[in-house]
Amino acid sequence: MQPERFDVVVIGGGPAGSTAATLSAMQGHKVLLLDRVQHPRYSIGESLLPSTIHGIVPMLGVADEVKRANFQKKFGGYCKWGASPDPWTFHFARALTDPTGYAYQVERSRFDAILINNAARKGVDVRQQHAVSEIIEERGRVTGVRFTDGSGKEGRATSRVVVDCSGHTTRFHEQVGERVFSKFFQNMALFAYYEGAKRMPPPSDGNILIIAFDMGWFWFIPLSPKLTSVGAVIGKEHAGILKKGNDVAMRELIERAPIIKDHLSTAKRVETGEYGEYRVRRDWSYMNTKFWKPGMMLCGDAACFIDPIISTGVHLATYSGLQAARSINTVLRGDLEEEECFIEYERRYRREYNNFHDFLVGFYDWNKHESSYFWHARRIVSSDDEAKTAFVRLVAGANNDEQLYENPQEFAGAAISPGAPTGTAPPKPHGEGDGVTQHLLGSEAAQMLAQASFGRERERRVAVEKPLFEGGLVPSLDGFHWRRSAS
Numbered sequence: 415m416q417p418e419r420f421d422v423v424v425i426g427g428g429p430a431g432s433t434a435a436t437l438s439a440m441q442g443h444k445v446l447l448l449d450r451v452q453h454p455r456y457s458i459g460e461s462l463l464p465s466t467i468h469g470i471v472p473m474l475g476v477a478d479e480v481k482r483a484n485f486q487k488k489f490g491g492y493c494k495w496g497a498s499p500d501p502w503t504f505h506f507a508r509a510l511t512d513p514t515g516y517a518y519q520v521e522r523s524r525f526d527a528i529l530i531n532n533a534a535r536k537g538v539d540v541r542q543q544h545a546v547s548e549i550i551e552e553r554g555r556v557t558g559v560r561f562t563d564g565s566g567k568e569g570r571a572t573s574r575v576v577v578d579c580s581g582h583t584t585r586f587h588e589q590v591g592e593r594v595f596s597k598f599f600q601n602m603a604l605f606a607y608y609e610g611a612k613r614m615p616p617p618s619d620g621n622i623l624i625i626a627f628d629m630g631w632f633w634f635i636p637l638s639p640k641l642t643s644v645g646a647v648i649g650k651e652h653a654g655i656l657k658k659g660n661d662v663a664m665r666e667l668i669e670r671a672p673i674i675k676d677h678l679s680t681a682k683r684v685e686t687g688e689y690g691e692y693r694v695r696r697d698w699s700y701m702n703t704k705f706w707k708p709g710m711m712l713c714g715d716a717a718c719f720i721d722p723i724i725s726t727g728v729h730l731a732t733y734s735g736l737q738a739a740r741s742i743n744t745v746l747r748g749d750l751e752e753e754e755c756f757i758e759y760e761r762r763y764r765r766e767y768n769n770f771h772d773f774l775v776g777f778y779d780w781n782k783h784e785s786s787y788f789w790h791a792r793r794i795v796s797s798d799d800e801a802k803t804a805f806v807r808l809v810a811g812a813n814n815d816e817q818l819y820e821n822p823q824e825f826a827g828a829a830i831s832p833g834a835p836t837g838t839a840p841p842k843p844h845g846e847g848d849g850v851t852q853h854l855l856g857s858e859a860a861q862m863l864a865q866a867s868f869g870r871e872r873e874r875r876v877a878v879e880k881p882l883f884e885g886g887l888v889p890s891l892d893g894f895h896w897r898r899s900a901s
């Protein structure tokens with residue numbers, strides 16, 4: 415059987431895969447995207463961040479379509495968390511300029527279908543119900559994949575780069591490195607869908623609720639005026655409750671969380687269709703020891719996953735998809751060597767991941783008062799703006815930090831190092847707005863927003879980009895490639 419030839423093969427059509435494939439095809443490359451299922455398909459991961467909606471979505475060219483989809487707007491969150499007896503709130507608009515001060519709560523089946531259909535329109539050869547069974551390697555270099563279509567027919571495709579975006583269930587990450595699980599974030603999630611639940615008063619009616627209780631925490635995500643996604647995340651030490659059966663377990667868990675109980679007091683669980691079943695996911699955080707090898711990259715959940723409490727999964731998936739596409743486009747155009755570009759990719763993705771990871775280590779230490787989370791967030795994002803703004807920047811996907819875990823043991827242990835979140839002196843509050851804009855412009859997510867808004871004009875409109883690492887690369891003017899920094 416003769417293989418089909420492509421420049422790029424992408425495995426998986428979730429947010430990571432659709433982003434990487436689309437942004438490569440938009441540069442004229444021949445891209446094949448294989449997904450083992452047919453979209454629309456169910457997925458968890460419904461609460462998005464502004465960086466995805468206002469950064470990646472416009473770059474992919476689907477801003478209007480996403481707007482027309484009429485997803486529930488999310489302006490922030492309502493949290494019962496920490497030692498404070500009172501719930502507290504955060505709003506994205508506190509740190510982001512108004513037009514980008516919101517995100518969406520999405521039904522992922524619809525959101526992911528928009529992205530994968532757009533990939534096809536942008537020239538990607540999208541084949542659904544095509545499962546990749548094997549990565550082909552020749553003399554230490556990945557050269558293609560074998561796959562099986564819905565009728566059981568086998569195929570083979572060769573390419574210069576294979577991008578594994580097949581999510582947390584991927585087996586192919588083993589060909590690149592070892593998956594190291596965090597010792598700290600070892601949770602289980604039990605989730606279901608409800609109709610008729612209560613809402614906060616507008617404009618907070620679309621906000622996420624994050625409610626801690628004695629065994630873990632609940633998410634309450636309004637997906638539409640009628641439909642709500644509700645999940646209980648419990649430590650693995652409490653997993654025994656699931657032996658009672660999902661329905662009994664969920665009822666008992668809800669009983670322990672009065673705010674959730676009250677919000678669901680008017681609701682009925684959905685029992686049919688896409689949302690009609692209880693689902694259980696082990697959501698242990700992990701990171702691969704390597705994100706690339708010659709001819710192959712890991713992207714999205716295939717590379718790493720962090721506890722979902724501040725809704726970072728789709729942001730990390732699309733962020734890594736963008737960085738992967740920049741690396742691929744640069745290599746295929748012959749501008750820079752693969753190794754340099756793939757190293758840049760891995761370092762940026764690790765950095766973004768680590769910002770959230772380090773923050774969450776402190777966040778999970780829920781004996782602290784609310785304000786200590788904000789001080790901790792501030793330390794992680796290295797800013798001097800008001801502490802609460804730093805928290806919001808982090809949960810909006812607009813952060814900036816240099817720390818890297820390249821050593822897997824360091825990663826696994828880092829989460830349990832005592833005292834990590836504390837010890838930062840509170841900053842002096844300062845005048846409205848000044849620091850916020852500056853720091854946003856300095857961050858990676860802000861560059862994405864600028865890219866989406868200004869295109870090639872952005873260097874005239876925003877701060878000049880510096881490499882994030884010594885000797886590192888910066889995005890090209892068009893945002894689709896890497897280049898060496900002029901400075």
Ligand SMILES: Cc1cc2nc3c(=O)[nH]c(=O)nc-3n(C[C@H](O)[C@H](O)[C@H](O)COP(=O)(O)OP(=O)(O)OC[C@H]3O[C@@H](n4cnc5c(N)ncnc54)[C@H](O)[C@@H]3O)c2cc1C
Binds near residue numbers: 426427458584726
């Ligand atoms: C309990 C829980 C709650 C979460 N809540 C949130 C949230 O509120 N907000 C948020 O942003 N994130 C959340 N996440 C994380 C989010 O679900 C993921 O991070 C995100 O979906 C990752 O996107 P991806 O593209 O990497 O992978 P996926 O979205 O998993 O896509 C992978 C694709 O690959 C395909 N595939 C798999 N194997 C193959 C194969 N062999 N061949 C071809 N195709 C294949 C699959 O069919 C799938 O379409 C949550 C996660 C968990 C566990």
